[in-house]
Amino acid sequence: MPFARWKHVVLADELAKSQRSISVAEFFEKNKHLLGFDSPTRGVITTVKEAVDNALDACEEAEVLPDIYVGIKKISGDVFRIIVEDNGPGIVPEQVPFVFGKLLYGSRFHQIKQSRGQQGIGISAAVLYAQLTTGTPTIIISRTGARSPAHRFLLQIHIEDNQPEIISHEEIEWDRTHGTRVQIEFKSNLGAKKRLLEYLRYTAVVNPHARLRVELDDETTTFERVSAEVIACPKAIRPHPHGIEIGQFSRMVAASSDTLENFLVLGFSRVGKKTAGEMCTLAGLNPRIKAEKLTKDEQKRLLDAMQEVSVPAPPASVCLSPIGEDLMIRGLEKEFQMDFVRARTRPSSVFSGHPFMVEAAIGYGGKLPAEGNAQILRFANRVPLMYQQGACAITSCIAGITWKTYGIQQAGLPVGPLLILVHIASTNVPFTSESKDAVASIPEIEKEITLALQELGRELKLYLSRRDKNRLAEDRARAVCAIIPEIAIKVSEIVEMPPPDISPIEGRIMKKLVAKRRVTEGVVTIELNNYTDFKGTVTVYETSHEKAGNISPPPDFVSTLDDEYTRVWQVPVIPGTSWKATYRGNGGGNLDIRGVDEGKLVVVDFNA
C-alpha cells in the first residue's frame, strides 16, 4: 500500500508541525481547577489562603508575631478586590516580580523543612486568575525595613513564557516599616462567605500566635492571638540517606567536589564518619576517592549500601513545627464550647525519607451539635484543608476507627457532639492534587493518624464512662437525699420521736462532697456537706433570675447578665463539715461547684 505509507510520512510531518512546548503558565491557565480556581466562589478562598499562607510563612521566618489584615470587597458587578497585608520581613524589590509574576518560583521548594507554601505556585496562580478573569494587574507593595523605601508594583504574568510583566514600579510612602501587601481583583462572588470565615477561624485555631483582622463585605471580624510566643521557624535539613532515589543521588554526586566520605557526611542527615565508612565498605568503594568519579554502577552500589546501613531517623524536631497539645486545646477552646477536649502530639515518623508528625485533638459535648456527623477539622502544616474531605486520608482514617469501642455512635463517620482535629506536619505533605485539598493515603501517615485518634478515643471513653457514672451517682444521690429525710420523718412519727439528724446516714451512703439546692416554701437553700477527706476551698456558683437581696451569707461576688444573677462564694471545706446559704425566691437557673475533684463531688439540684 504505497498510498498508506506515503500518508504516514505526511501525517508524522504534519503532527510534528503542531508539536510545541507548553509554558507552565499556559498549563495552569487551562487547568486552573488543579490549583483550586475551579469556580469563582472558590477563587476567593484559594486566593486568601495562598496570601495568608505566605504571610504566615514570612512572619515565621522573620520571627515576628503575625498581624495580618484581610479585606474582601465587591467593587462592581461580579468583580471583587482582595487585599492581604502582613507585617512580615517584606520582599526585596528585585524579587517581587518573580515571586508574584512567575509560577514555580520560590525559596522553599529546594529546602527540606516544614512550611505552608512549598512550590512557588500559589500566589502567582491568583495573579494569573485575576488577569484571566478581569484583565486587571495585581498591585504589590512591599518594604523590607524602616531605612528602605516601600516599593509598589503593578504586575501581570506573560503567559506564553511564564515571565513577570512589570506594568509599573515606583517607590512610595507606606506607614508600615516592613511587610507586604497584595491587592488582587477577579470575577467572583461571596457564595462561600461562611466557608471563608471558617477557613480563617480554623487558621486561627492552629496558628494561636497570629492575629487576623478580616473586613468582609464591610463587616469586621478579628481573630485575636491566644499566645504571644513567636513560633520557632523550622530549620532546613539535608536529605536522609534512606529517602533518596538514584536520580536525585546522581545529581548530588555530579555536583560534588568532595571525597566520598565528605560527600556522605556533609550531604546527608545523620551520617557521621563512621556511618559513611560503613557505607563505603559495604559498597566496596574507597572513601577517599572523589564522589564525582563514581560510575553509574558504583553510584547504584553506594545507594544500595546507604539503604542497608542503619541510620537514625531524620531530625524532626529541627525541621518540623508541631502546634503542641497545650496550644491545640487553647486554640479549640477559644473557638468552640465543649465539655471535654484532649490533644495528642505523636512522636515524629518518616515516609519515603520525609519526616512527619501527626497531631490530633478530640472535643466532645458542650455546644457541639448533638446530631449528625462529627465535625472534622483537617490541617496540613498549620493550613486548614477546606475541600475534598471525602478524598482525604484523614477522613478515611477517622471512618476506619471503630468508634463504638469508645462509646461513640458511628455511621461510616462517627456521629454526635464530637469534634476531631488532625494536623499533619511534614517537610513534604503528600497532597492528592496541587490544589492541596486532601492528603494522599500513605500507609505510614495513616498509621500515625489512627494511633493518635485511638489514644484520644480511650481518653474520651474514660470521660464518657465517668460522666455516666457521675450521672448514676447523681441519680442515686438525688434519690438518697430526697427519700431518706422523708423516711426519717415517717419513722419518727411512728415511733413518736423527733426526726433524727440524717447527715451521718447520707454521708455513709454517699462518701462525697454533696452540694444540694432545694426550694421549700419560697426559700432557696444551698447546702454543702463534706463526707470526704477533702480539705480545701471550693467555689460555689449559683445562677437564677432571683435578685436575692436578703441572701445569707452574702456572696463574695455577684455578676449580672441580662436579668440573670450569678452568685459566687468561696467556701472553705474540711472533712465532716457543712455550709448553708439561703435566700427568698423560687430558684431556677443552676448550681455549679468548682475546686474539688469531679469524682469526689455530687451536685443534687432539686431546683434546676
Next chain:
Amino acid sequence: MPFARWKHVVLADELAKSQRSISVAEFFEKNKHLLGFDSPTRGVITTVKEAVDNALDACEEAEVLPDIYVGIKKISGDVFRIIVEDNGPGIVPEQVPFVFGKLLYGSRFHQIKQSRGQQGIGISAAVLYAQLTTGTPTIIISRTGARSPAHRFLLQIHIEDNQPEIISHEEIEWDRTHGTRVQIEFKSNLGAKKRLLEYLRYTAVVNPHARLRVELDDETTTFERVSAEVIACPKAIRPHPHGIEIGQFSRMVAASSDTLENFLVLGFSRVGKKTAGEMCTLAGLNPRIKAEKLTKDEQKRLLDAMQEVSVPAPPASVCLSPIGEDLMIRGLEKEFQMDFVRARTRPSSVFSGHPFMVEAAIGYGGKLPAEGNAQILRFANRVPLMYQQGACAITSCIAGITWKTYGIQQAGLPVGPLLILVHIASTNVPFTSESKDAVASIPEIEKEITLALQELGRELKLYLSRRDKNRLAEDRARAVCAIIPEIAIKVSEIVEMPPPDISPIEGRIMKKLVAKRRVTEGVVTIELNNYTDFKGTVTVYETSHEKAGNISPPPDFVSTLDDEYTRVWQVPVIPGTSWKATYRGNGGGNLDIRGVDEGKLVVVDFNA
C-alpha cells in the same frame, strides 16, 4: 527597635538569595504522586496507560486500526521493563527527544478537540520516573514509513531545565513500516496485576476498534477488536465566544492583524458576519477597525457583548468522538455476561465553552456478582479511570440517583448484579488532579450523567418488571402443564372415557410457544408446542450429563464440556404444530430455546 529593623532587611536579603526558579521537571519529580506515580505498584499502570493513550491517539490521527503490544517483564529484583509498541504514524526523529524527554510538550494542548492525552506530560513523566528510580534511560524506536529508516534513541530528561538529554541516537532496521516503540525500566512490583488487566480490558471495551496484545509475566492475553471500523479522528475547532475569558481574549486580539469582523468570524466557532456585526454594534465598535487597535476597555466591552449575543453551541459532532450505543453494548457483551444491557449516548452539551458528551450503559444479571455494590466503569475520552472512584463526580451522580425507583437496592451506591458504565467525552475533561483519576464536579456534566442514567434506569425497570411478569407466566405455565394432564386423566377415569388431547386447552391458556422437558420412568422428553402465530426456526439447546446414545430425533450438533453434553436441534416451527425428542436417561442440566421473541416463549423444565 533599630535592631529589629535591621534584622528585617537582612532577612529579606537572605530570603532573596534562596529564591529561585523551579523547573517543571523538578516540580513533578518531587510531586510525582500528582501524575499517578505515588507508588511502585501504581507506576506500572500509569506508564502503560500513558503509552497506550498515546498509541491510540496516534492511530486515530493516522486513521489506522490500532494494533498495540504491551509487554511487562521483571528483569531483576524490583526492576521491571515495560514495552509498548504501536502501528501508528510514528514520530519524526527531530521530535522524538522532545515528545519523550520534555514535560509539557505536545501537539494536543493548544487544540480544541477530544483526545486521550492533552498536556504533553504523561509519557515524559514515565521517563522521569524511570530515571529517578533506576537511573536507566528510556529507549524509543520510531519509524514514519517504509521509505524512511527507523530511529532508535536512548533518552533522559535534564531535570534542572526540563530539556531532553540524548544519550544515543542511531538508524536501525525495524520490521514495522511505521509505528513507535517505547521501553521503560523502573522500580516496581506487580501488586496491581489484576487492576492492570482490568485497565486493559476496560480500554478494550471503549476502544472496540483496537487490538491489544499483552505479555504480562510470561502470560499472553489478547483483547481482540470488536469493530474493524476506523474511528473518525475528531477535528480541532476554534474557541466558542461564550467560553472565553478576558485574559485569553486579549492575547487573541493582540495576535490578530484582521478587522474586528474578520477577527470574530475567523477566530471563533459559530460566529458568522451577521453575529459579528451584532456583537460590534452591542459593544459600540466599528467592525472595520483593526482588532489589535482595541483598548483594554474596548476589549472588555466587546467580550461582554460576545457573551450577550446568542450563539449556537460549539460543533460537538466535529470535535468529539463518542463511542456510540451499539459499540458500547458490543464492547460490554464481549467482556461481561449479562442478561440485560442498554446504552445511551446523550446529546452534546457545554460547560464554560467546552463541548462535552455523556454516554452511559447499564448491564444487569447474568454472571455479574449478585452481592455487593454495582460495578462502576468510569471513562473519560475513551480512557478508563482506575483510581479515586470515591472522589469522582461520576460516582457521586450514581449515588445521587434513587435506584429503588428502578427496582434496584441501594446503600449509597446501588447494590446487586449491576454494571454501570459512564463515559465523558470532551475537548477538556475537568479532572480533579493531573493524575487524571477523577472527574471534578461540574454541574453541567453532573446533570447529563444523571439524565443518561435515569433514562437507562427506566429501561432497566421495564426489563425487571417484564422479567418478573415472565417468571409469573412461567410459574403459571408450570402449574397448567403439570395439573391439566392429571385433571384430564382423573376426569377421563371418572367418565370412563379415554384421556382427551389437552393441547388445545394448554394453548388457550398459554398462547405461547411452550417448551417442556420432563422425565418419566427413565425417559427424558423434550417437547415444543407452538400456540402462537410465530413461524420460523428455533434452536433448542438441551444440556445434561446423559450421553443419550439412543436419542430420537438425533440432534444436529452435540458439544461436550467436561462430562456435560449439550445437544442442539434446529427446529422449524409453524403455528399450531408440535415437536418432540426423547432419550433414555434421568436428565438434569437445563433446557434453553433461542430464535423466538422472549415474550412469546415459555420454557417449563420439570427436570432442571
